[in-house]
Amino acid sequence: xxxxxxxxxxxxxxxxxxxxxxxxxxxxxxxxxxxxxxxxxxxxxxxxxxxxxxxxxxxxxxxxxxxxxxxxxxxxxxxxxxxxxxxxxxxxxxxxxxxxxxxxxxxxxxxxxxxxxxxxxxxxxxxxxxxxxxxxxxxxxxxxxxxxxxxxxxxxxxxxxxxxxxxxxxxxxxxxxxxxxxxxxxxxxxxxxxxxxxxxxxxxxxxxxxxxxxxxxxxxxxxxxxxxxxxxxxxxxxxxxxxxxxxxxxxxxxxxxxxxxxxxxxxxxxxxxxxxxxxxxxxxxxxxxxxxxxxxxxxxxxxxxxxxxxxxxxxxxxxxxxxxxxxxxxxxxxxxxxxxxxxxxxxxxxxxxxxxxxxxxxxxxxxxxxxxxxxxxxxxxxxxxxxxxxxxxxxxxxxxxxxxxxxxxxxxxxxxxxxxxxxxxxxxxxxxxxxxxxxxxxxxxxxxxxx
Amino acid sequence: xxxxxxxxxxxxxxxxxxxxxxxxxxxxxxxxxxxxxxxxxxxxxxxxxxxxxxxxxxxxxxxxxxxxxxxxxxxxxxxxxxxxxxxxxxxxxxxxxxxxxxxxxxxxxxxxxxxxxxxxxxxxxxxxxxxxxxxxxxxxxxxxxxxxxxxxxxxxxxxxxxxxxxxxxxxxxxxxxxxxxxxxxxxxxxxxxxxxxxxxxxxxxxxxxxxxxxxxxxxxxxxxxxxxxxxxxxxxxxxxxxxxxxxxxxxxxxxxxxxxxxxxxxxxxxxxxxxxxxxxxxxxxxxxxxxxxxxxxxxxxxxxxxxxxxxxxxxxxxxxxxxxxxxxxxxxxxxxxxxxxxxxxxxxxxxxxxxxxxxxxxxxxxxxxxxxxxxxxxxxxxxxxxxxxxxxxxxxxxxxxxxxxxxxxxxxxxxxxxxxxxxxxxxxxxxxxxxxxxxxxxxxxxxxxxxxxxxxxxxxxxxxxxxxxxxxxxxxxxxxxxxxxxxxxxxxxxxxxx
Numbered sequence: 001x002x003x004x005x006x007x008x009x010x011x012x013x014x015x016x017x018x019x020x021x022x023x024x025x026x027x028x029x030x031x032x033x034x035x036x037x038x039x040x041x042x043x044x045x046x047x048x049x050x051x052x053x054x055x056x057x058x059x060x061x062x063x064x065x066x067x068x069x070x071x072x073x074x075x076x077x078x079x080x081x082x083x084x085x086x087x088x089x090x091x092x093x094x095x096x097x098x099x100x101x102x103x104x105x106x107x108x109x110x111x112x113x114x115x116x117x118x119x120x121x122x123x124x125x126x127x128x129x130x131x132x133x134x135x136x137x138x139x140x141x142x143x144x145x146x147x148x149x150x151x152x153x154x155x156x157x158x159x160x161x162x163x164x165x166x167x168x169x170x171x172x173x174x175x176x177x178x179x180x181x182x183x184x185x186x187x188x189x190x191x192x193x194x195x196x197x198x199x200x201x202x203x204x205x206x207x208x209x210x211x212x213x214x215x216x217x218x219x220x221x222x223x224x225x226x227x228x229x230x231x232x233x234x235x236x237x238x239x240x241x242x243x244x245x246x247x248x249x250x251x252x253x254x255x256x257x258x259x260x261x262x263x264x265x266x267x268x269x270x271x272x273x274x275x276x277x278x279x280x281x282x283x284x285x286x287x288x289x290x291x292x293x294x295x296x297x298x299x300x301x302x303x304x305x306x307x308x309x310x311x312x313x314x315x316x317x318x319x320x321x322x323x324x325x326x327x328x329x330x331x332x333x334x335x336x337x338x339x340x341x342x343x344x345x346x347x348x349x350x351x352x353x354x355x356x357x358x359x360x361x362x363x364x365x366x367x368x369x370x371x372x373x374x375x376x377x378x379x380x381x382x383x384x385x386x387x388x389x390x391x392x393x394x395x396x397x398x399x400x401x402x403x404x405x406x407x408x409x410x411x412x413x414x415x416x417x418x419x420x421x422x423x424x425x426x427x428x429x430x431x432x433x434x435x436x437x438x439x440x441x442x443x444x445x446x447x448x449x450x451x
Numbered sequence: 452x453x454x455x456x457x458x459x460x461x462x463x464x465x466x467x468x469x470x471x472x473x474x475x476x477x478x479x480x481x482x483x484x485x486x487x488x489x490x491x492x493x494x495x496x497x498x499x500x501x502x503x504x505x506x507x508x509x510x511x512x513x514x515x516x517x518x519x520x521x522x523x524x525x526x527x528x529x530x531x532x533x534x535x536x537x538x539x540x541x542x543x544x545x546x547x548x549x550x551x552x553x554x555x556x557x558x559x560x561x562x563x564x565x566x567x568x569x570x571x572x573x574x575x576x577x578x579x580x581x582x583x584x585x586x587x588x589x590x591x592x593x594x595x596x597x598x599x600x601x602x603x604x605x606x607x608x609x610x611x612x613x614x615x616x617x618x619x620x621x622x623x624x625x626x627x628x629x630x631x632x633x634x635x636x637x638x639x640x641x642x643x644x645x646x647x648x649x650x651x652x653x654x655x656x657x658x659x660x661x662x663x664x665x666x667x668x669x670x671x672x673x674x675x676x677x678x679x680x681x682x683x684x685x686x687x688x689x690x691x692x693x694x695x696x697x698x699x700x701x702x703x704x705x706x707x708x709x710x711x712x713x714x715x716x717x718x719x720x721x722x723x724x725x726x727x728x729x730x731x732x733x734x735x736x737x738x739x740x741x742x743x744x745x746x747x748x749x750x751x752x753x754x755x756x757x758x759x760x761x762x763x764x765x766x767x768x769x770x771x772x773x774x775x776x777x778x779x780x781x782x783x784x785x786x787x788x789x790x791x792x793x794x795x796x797x798x799x800x801x802x803x804x805x806x807x808x809x810x811x812x813x814x815x816x817x818x819x820x821x822x823x824x825x826x827x828x829x830x831x832x833x834x835x836x837x838x839x840x841x842x843x844x845x846x847x848x849x850x851x852x853x854x855x856x857x858x859x860x861x862x863x864x865x866x867x868x869x870x871x872x873x874x875x876x877x878x879x880x881x882x883x884x885x886x887x888x889x890x891x892x893x894x895x896x897x898x899x900x901x902x903x904x905x906x907x908x909x910x911x912x913x914x915x916x917x918x919x920x921x922x923x924x925x926x927x928x929x930x931x932x933x934x935x936x937x938x939x940x941x942x943x944x945x946x947x948x949x
Contacts, residue, residue, distance in 0.1 A: 092804060319596060435854070
C-alpha cells in the first residue's frame with residue numbers, strides 16, 4: 001500500500017513537471033495581477049508552452065484549464081540576486097559548497113554553473129517563498145547581506161565577514177538558474193564577473209584600497225595585452241603575466257565592457273572610486289551592497305549603474321557602513337537608479353525572505369510598485385534578460401505565482417507556482433518533516449514509519 | 452507563567468531565600484557586608500564575617516541596577532486594537548497607564564481616570580513591549596570590528612564565571628534600532644563557543660551611559676549553556692575536550708559534580724561554622740546558583756535528541772532548564788518540552804547553515820505551541836532580526852496556518868511578549884498588558900503581523916522611549932554622532948534614526 005502510494009506520488013510529481021503539462025493552455029482569472037510594472041484588477045493571465053500568452057482582463061480562452069484567483073494576487077515569480085541557490089547545500093559543510101573556490105590559478109575563470117545541483121533541497125524551500133529564478137554568484141568576501149552570527153560563530157572561526165577565499169581580485173562568474181523541478185536548472189552561465197572592493201577587496205590586494213585599484217588596472221592591462229597577443233602568449237613569446245591563461249581569457253569580456261562586473265562595495269567614498277574606475281577603464285559595473293549609496297545617489301544614476309541591495313541593512317557593522325539607512329532603497333529609486341532587492345544571508349536558505357525585504361523597503365519609503373520591480377523586472381533587466389522572465393507579459397517565461405494575498409506580507413502564502421509553465425508541487429523537505437510531527441510524534445509507531 | 456511565578460522577586464531577596472538554607476546573618480545585612488552578624492544569638496552567627504568580597508551571600512548583587520526609568524506621565528491609550536499578550540484581543544480598547552504600571556485594560560467602556568492624558572490609537576494596534584530572549588547587542592555590537600568583539604570567552608569550555616554584563620557596551624547603535632522595532636526588554640547572552648558561556652543579563656532597552664543603568668531590577672540571571680557543534684568544533688579544533696557530543700556531556704556533568712560539592716561545602720559552613728570557609732569560586736558560584744534555582748538555564752540546543760539528554764542531566768543534578776535556545780528541532784519533542792515546562796526559543800526562517808540546523812521547519816513555533824502548558828518563543832540572536840520579531844512571528848504563524856492549525860493573532864503575539872517573559876523569569880513584571888505589570892507598551896501604525904507596520908511609539912515603564920514622528924524621541928548613541936551621514940535625512944518619510 002505504502003509502496004503504491006509512493007509510486008503514485010512519483011508519477012504525480014513527474015506529471016506536474018513534464019513538458020506535456022507545461023504546454024497545456026492555462027488561464028489564471030479574477031485575481032489582482034501584478035505584471036511587474038503595473039497592476040491589473042480582475043486580470044486574466046494565460047500561459048501555454050512555457051510562456052505567457054497574454055495578460056489582460058478578457059475571459060479565459062476556451063479549452064483552457066482555469067485557475068480561479070478571485071481574492072488572490074497573481075505575480076511574476078521573484079528573482080533572487082546575489083544568491084547561492086543550487087550551489088551550496090549546507091553552509092558549514094565544505095564539500096557541499098560549490099560557491100567558493102580557493103585555487104589561485106582559477107579565479108576569474110571560476111564558473112559556478114558546473115556546480116549547480118537541480119536536486120538541491122534549497123530550491124523547493126525558496127520556491128515556496130515565491131522565488132522562481134536566481135542569479136547565482138560565486139561567494140565573495142564582503143557580500144551576502146543579512147548577517148548570520150549563530151552567537152558569534154564567525155568570531156571564533158578566525159575569519160570575519162571579510163574572510164578571503166581567493167587571492168585574486170575576482171571571485172568568478174555568475175549564472176542564471178530557474179527553480180523548476182527537473183534535471184536542469186541552468187538558464188545561462190557566465191552572465192557576470194564578481195569582484196569585491198572596499199575593505200574586502202583591499203585585503204586581497206595587500207591591505208590598502210589604493211593597492212587594489214592599482215592592481216585592478218594592471219590586471220586589465222595584462223588582459224588587454226594578452227587579448228592582443230594570444231599567439232605570442234601560446235608560444236611563450238609574451239612577458240610573464242600575473243594571472244593564469246584561463247583567468248586572462250575569462251576577463252576579456254570584462255575588459256571590453258561586454259560582461260558586467262558585479263562590484264561588492266559599501267562605503268560612499270569607495271562607490272565614487274569604483275564609478276571612476278569603471279569610467280576610466282570602460283568596464284560595465286553592477287554595484288552590490290552599496291549601503292552608503294544614498295549619499296552619492298546622483299553620481300550612481302549619472303553613471304547609469306544598477307544596484308543590488310539589501311534594504312534591511314541598517315546597522316553600522318563596520319567602518320565602511322557607518323551611514324547605512326533603511327531608506328537607501330527609497331533614495332536610490334527616487335533618484336532613478338535601477339535597484340534589485342536581495343534576500344538574506346546570501347540568498348540560499350533565506351532567499352525566501354526576499355519578499356519581506358521588499359516589504360520593509362516599502363515601509364521605509366520605497367513605492368510599492370518599485371519594490372515589486374526590484375524583485376522581478378529589474379533583476380532580469382540588470383542581467384540582460386529583460387522581457388524573458390520576471391514579468392507577466394506576452395512572450396515571457398511563464399513564471400507565475402498565485403498568492404493568498406499581498407506577496408510582500410509574511411502572512412501570505414504562495415498557493416500555486418508555475419515555472420516555465422510547469423506547475424510545481426507545493427512541498428519541500430521541510431514540509432515532510434513538519435507533517436511527520438504534526439501530532440506530536442508520540443504515537444504507537446515512531447515517526448520514522450510515516451512518510 | 453505558573454512555573455515562574457516565584458521568580459520575580461528581587462534578586463537580592465531571592466538569593467537570600469535560596470542561598471541561605473537556614474536563617475543567616477548575610478540576608479539581614481545585604482549591602483552592609485562588613486557589619487557583624489545580626490543578633491549574635493548563636494555561635495554560628497556570632498563568628499566573624501569574611502573579608503569583603505569573599506562571601507557571596509554578603510553581597511549577592513555586586514553590580515546593582517541603577518535603572519530609573521524615563522520621565523513618564525499617566526495616560527489612557529484609547530481606540531486601538533489591543534493584543535494584551537495573554538491571549539486577549541480587544542477592538543476599540545483602552546489601556547490605562549498609571550505611575551508607570553498598567554492600571555487597567557478593557558473595552559471602550561473602561562473609565563479614564565481624571566488627569567490621564569488621552570493617547571489616540573484609533574486605526575492603530577497596541578501590544579506589550581516586545582521581549583527578545585536572545586540578543587548579543589552590546590557584547591557583539593556594531594561596529595563588529597577588532598576590539599569590539601566581546602561575546603565569546605572562548606578560552607575554556609567552562610567559563611561560567613564570566614558575566615555578559617561586563618562586556619556590554621551600552622553605546623551599541625543596535626539598541627536604538629531594536630527599540631524602533633518595539634523591543635523593550637532583552638536578554639544579552641554570551642556566545643556559544645563554550646559548554647558554559649557565562650551569565651546573561653536582562654536589560655531594559657533604554658539609552659544609558661552605563662550597563663547598570665539598563666539592567667532590569669529583579670530579573671534573575673541566566674546561564675548560557677551550549678549543546679552541539681559549536682563547543683565540540685571550537686575545542687576539538689584545538690585538540691582538547693570536548694571534541695564530540697559525548698565530550699560535551701562529560702563536561703556538563705563534571706561541572707555540576709563540582710558545583711554540588713561546592714554548594715555542599717558552603718551550605719555546611721553556613722550551617723555549622725566549623726573549619727575554614729570555602730574559597731569563593733566565581734565559576735562554581737554561578738553553577739551553584741543554577742542548583743539553588745536563582746540562576747536560570749538558557750541552553751543553546753538545536754537537536755531534539757540533545758534536548759532530551761540535557762533534560763536528563765538536569766534531573767541527575769536536580770536543577771531545571773528554563774529554555775532551549777535556537778531549538779531548531781523542538782517540534783520533534785514538543786510534548787516533552789511542555790511536560791517539563793521548558794520554553795523553546797526559536798527562529799522561523801533560519802535553517803541550513805550547519806548540520807544541526809538542517810531539520811528546521813517554519814512551523815516549529817506553531818507545533819511547539821500546540822500542547823497544553825507549552826512555551827513557544829520567537830527570538831533573534833541577530834541585531835537585524837531583533838528589529839522585526841513581529842514579522843518573524845507572522846511568518847511562523849503563517850506556517851502553522853498553512854498546515855491547517857487554527858492559531859489566532861492574539862495567541863501568536865504571546866510568542867514575542869508573554870512567553871519570552873516566562874523564558875526570562877520576569878512574567879510577573881512584564882510581557883502582557885495586565886493590571887499591575889510594568890507599562891511596556893508599543894503602539895503600532897498597523898497590525899504588527901503586517902510587514903508594513905511600524906512601531907509609532909514605544910513606552911518603557913510608562914515613559915516614552917521612542918516616537919517615530921518626533922526626533923526628540925529618537926535617541927542616538929554617542930557612537931553615531933558625527934559619523935558619515937550624520938544629521939542628513941535619507942528620505943522624506945517619518946522614521947527613526949536608522
